[in-house]
Amino acid sequence: MEPEGRYTIxxxxxxxxxxxxxxxGIWLTGQVGGAVRYYTIYFERQSLRGLxxxxxxxxxxxxxGQVESYSFSPDDVNRVKVDIRxxxxxxxxxxxxxxxGRNLVTGVARIDLITPSPPGEALSTTPAGEKYPVIAEGTxxxxxxxxxxxxxxxxxxxxxxxxxxxxxxxxxxxxxEAVASIRELSDGLALRLGxxxxxxxxxxxxxxxxxxxxxxxxxxxxxxxxSLERSLVPLAGETSAxxxxxxxxxxxxxxxxxxxxxxxxxxxxxxxxxxxxIADGADLGLLELRxxxxxxxxxxxxxxxxxxxxxxxxxxxxGPDESQLGPGEARR
Numbered sequence: 001m002e003p004e005g006r007y008t009i010x011x012x013x014x015x016x017x018x019x020x021x022x023x024x025g026i027w028l029t030g031q032v033g034g035a036v037r038y039y040t041i042y043f044e045r046q047s048l049r050g051l052x053x054x055x056x057x058x059x060x061x062x063x064x065g066q067v068e069s070y071s072f073s074p075d076d077v078n079r080v081k082v083d084i085r086x087x088x089x090x091x092x093x094x095x096x097x098x099x100x101g102r103n104l105v106t107g108v109a110r111i112d113l114i115t116p117s118p119p120g121e122a123l124s125t126t127p128a129g130e131k132y133p134v135i136a137e138g139t140x141x142x143x144x145x146x147x148x149x150x151x152x153x154x155x156x157x158x159x160x161x162x163x164x165x166x167x168x169x170x171x172x173x174x175x176x177e178a179v180a181s182i183r184e185l186s187d188g189l190a191l192r193l194g195x196x197x198x199x200x201x202x203x204x205x206x207x208x209x210x211x212x213x214x215x216x217x218x219x220x221x222x223x224x225x226x227s228l229e230r231s232l233v234p235l236a237g238e239t240s241a242x243x244x245x246x247x248x249x250x251x252x253x254x255x256x257x258x259x260x261x262x263x264x265x266x267x268x269x270x271x272x273x274x275x276x277x278i279a280d281g282a283d284l285g286l287l288e289l290r291x292x293x294x295x296x297x298x299x300x301x302x303x304x305x306x307x308x309x310x311x312x313x314x315x316x317x318x319g320p321d322e323s324q325l326g327p328g329e330a331r332r
Contacts, residue, residue, distance in 0.1 A: 036085050038068065038132040039123070041098045041111070044079045045137060050102055050109035057084045058101075059113045064090045067111065083132065084111060093119040097138030114138055 048070070057065035065086030073079035086092065096115045102108065113135070123133045 035088050036065070037088055037090075037092070038083060038085050039092065039135050040130055040132045041082045041084065041135045041137065042073065042079050043082060043098075043100065043137055044076070045139070046100045048080055048082075048100060048109060050107045051082070051100065051111070052108070055108070056110040057086055057113065058110055059086075059090060059115070064113070082111070086113070091115060091119060092123045092133075092135065093121060094123050095120040096123060096135055098135045099138040 051067065051070065053067055053069060055067040056063050057067060065084055068083040068085050070080055070082040073081050090113070092113065093115050096113055096119070099112045099114060101110050101112045103110075123135065126133050
């Protein structure tokens with residue numbers, strides 16, 4: 001009986017060990033209560049360098065599963081089919097994407113599942129011809145950075161080639177000539193600006209002198225007119241015709257004075273305009289000033305002729321005497 005009891009205990013222990021091993025195997029494969037789920041990913045754009053069977057599958061930095069297998073797609077040699085296993089509690093939605101990440105030190109690759117917020121519906125539909133639901137391929141940030149650096153390198157190389165083509169001997173000589181021409185133009189402009197400043201100062205002084213002269217002329221005309229009126233008062237009673245002529249002469253004198261005053265005012269306005277337009281072009285201002293000066297000279301000549309008539313009021317009123325008559329003229 002003792003050997004049979006010992007065999008019974010051994011048999012029971014063996015059955016317990018078999019049961020424990022079976023349960024452990026089932027637990028490790030994730031078959032207990034649906035503790036894991038399987039998905040398929042097709043990678044076509046991202047490199048799988050460093051990816052291994054049993055490699056990490058993560059979501060938001062947490063390990064949620066591992067790589068079960070990978071193989072080339074029979075339809076396209078550039079597509080790699082990767083089957084993964086993830087924990088049943090991991091949310092995988094229809095808009096979840098899979099990216100390949102790498103450890104920069106070891107180069108070991110992992111698969112990152114990225115689900116946007118808010119997530120879509122849970123991914124549970126298995127496409128026709130597939131064994132598991134298919135997660136869409138995403139875009140790796142590392143690959144984006146690498147592509148950006150590659151594009152920058154290509155662009156920089158093209159820019160250097162263009163610069164090399166641009167900086168030929170002929171182009172460098174032409175560029176040197178252009179720089180020298182610009183320098184000469186700058187020096188010439190500096191000289192012309194100095195001459196323009198001197199011309200502006202001279203023009204301002206001339207305008208002030210003309211203004212003072214016009215004021216003096218106006219005062220002299222007023223005084224001459226007043227003196228003429230005073231000298232004509234004693235002779236006012238001779239004839240009404242003579243008085244009318246004197247009045248006409250006085251009116252002409254006043255008109256001349258007004259014309260001179262207007263010319264002076266116009267000169268002041270023109271001077272102000274010239275001063276404001278010096279920066280736009282001194283030649284135009286000088287032409288306007290010359291025209292105004294010419295008008296002023298004409299007015300002054302007219303005034304001189306009028307004043308010459310006023311120098312002898314008696315001759316103006318009573319006519320010239322015999323000594324002032326010309327050849328063939330007779331006194332009326």
